[in-house]
Amino acid sequence: MLNLLKRKKQADEGTIAPTAPSAKTGFFSRLKAGLAKTRASFTAGIANILLGKKTLDQDLIDSIETQLLTADLGVEVTQKLIKTLTQKLARKELTDPTAVFQTLQNEMTAILQPCEAPLTIPASETPFVVLVVGINGSGKTTTIGKIAHYFKEQDKKVLLAAGDTFRAAAIEQLQIWGERNQVPVIAQQTGADTAAVIYDALVSAKTRKIDLLLADTAGRLHTQAHLMDELKKVTRVLAKLDPASPHETLLVLDASIGQNALNQALQFHQGIGITGIVITKLDGTAKGGIIFAIANRLKLPIRFIGVGESIDDLRPFVAKDFVAALFETETGPE
Numbered sequence: 001m002l003n004l005l006k007r008k009k010q011a012d013e014g015t016i017a018p019t020a021p022s023a024k025t026g027f028f029s030r031l032k033a034g035l036a037k038t039r040a041s042f043t044a045g046i047a048n049i050l051l052g053k054k055t056l057d058q059d060l061i062d063s064i065e066t067q068l069l070t071a072d073l074g075v076e077v078t079q080k081l082i083k084t085l086t087q088k089l090a091r092k093e094l095t096d097p098t099a100v101f102q103t104l105q106n107e108m109t110a111i112l113q114p115c116e117a118p119l120t121i122p123a124s125e126t127p128f129v130v131l132v133v134g135i136n137g138s139g140k141t142t143t144i145g146k147i148a149h150y151f152k153e154q155d156k157k158v159l160l161a162a163g164d165t166f167r168a169a170a171i172e173q174l175q176i177w178g179e180r181n182q183v184p185v186i187a188q189q190t191g192a193d194t195a196a197v198i199y200d201a202l203v204s205a206k207t208r209k210i211d212l213l214l215a216d217t218a219g220r221l222h223t224q225a226h227l228m229d230e231l232k233k234v235t236r237v238l239a240k241l242d243p244a245s246p247h248e249t250l251l252v253l254d255a256s257i258g259q260n261a262l263n264q265a266l267q268f269h270q271g272i273g274i275t276g277i278v279i280t281k282l283d284g285t286a287k288g289g290i291i292f293a294i295a296n297r298l299k300l301p302i303r304f305i306g307v308g309e310s311i312d313d314l315r316p317f318v319a320k321d322f323v324a325a326l327f328e329t330e331t332g333p334e
Helices: 001-012 028-032 036-041 043-050 058-070 075-090 096-113 140-152 169-183 192-207 227-242 259-272 289-298 320-327
Strands: 128-133 158-161 212-215 248-254 276-280 302-306 315-316
Touching: 028 036, 028 096, 028 320, 036 043, 043 058, 058 075, 058 259, 075 096, 075 276, 075 289, 096 227, 096 289, 096 320, 128 140, 128 192, 128 227, 140 169, 140 212, 140 302, 140 315, 158 192, 158 320, 192 212, 192 227, 227 259, 248 259, 276 289, 289 302
Parallel strands: 128 212, 128 248, 158 212, 248 276, 276 302
Antiparallel strands: 302 315
């Protein structure tokens, strides 16, 4: 952690310049680059507080608390972390800035690790049906295209269902992703019944011996009861053909909206029962700390995170890597 403090001092003095990852860098490097804005508001902020400190006291802990809240970790997570720091300070276990960083890194990793559960497709449950939900603008359709690419790379047979029938652009966007990934897309005209479209897609998936069916749905606010009821209808209709489907109800959340993402997750989970989460747009926000609030409150699997626009910038969530990238640990898997 002293390396980060040293880099902070060098940056302030203008002796180093930020570097951008090349196209050939591994995902860990891209993850570090993608979390740059969150790191600037969180890790670098704490480094600034600790820089030059020879003694640690409660006033310093209070300053760290403010920094944690600013980074959108939320009140519950912040209180949990501050309690740990305060207890270690009282027991004289925090003796220098490095100890503070290490404690935070360990505790934050512990919060995220229970949610580390990559999406897998059991051979006994094909076609494996994933219903993708979320509000408008969260990145649902793009996420579907990237997940399709991820599983195509694993030699899985994938089928897409254009269940967002309210917007012609959504159907066209999904068809573009289908062409890009060379996977078929089941679609009907704008305004068609969503449940019927996805049902037809499941019938087709069974006929074609598809491994994975990814079903898009129209964006909706968690407060729109009639649209939430539509998702329940989709589930009922699918269950007539396969009682186990959908096997996954995947909620896509936009990290840039901060605490509102947690509210959405809570409401969607209460309304239809979420089994997995994707957190997108981490690269475009300083509010990436919201992932800790979501993990702490819901304790649901975080299947993927998105840290860029490239098709390869959506990857399975790994808690240790995420925290290491946030703290800019010098080593990581490539």
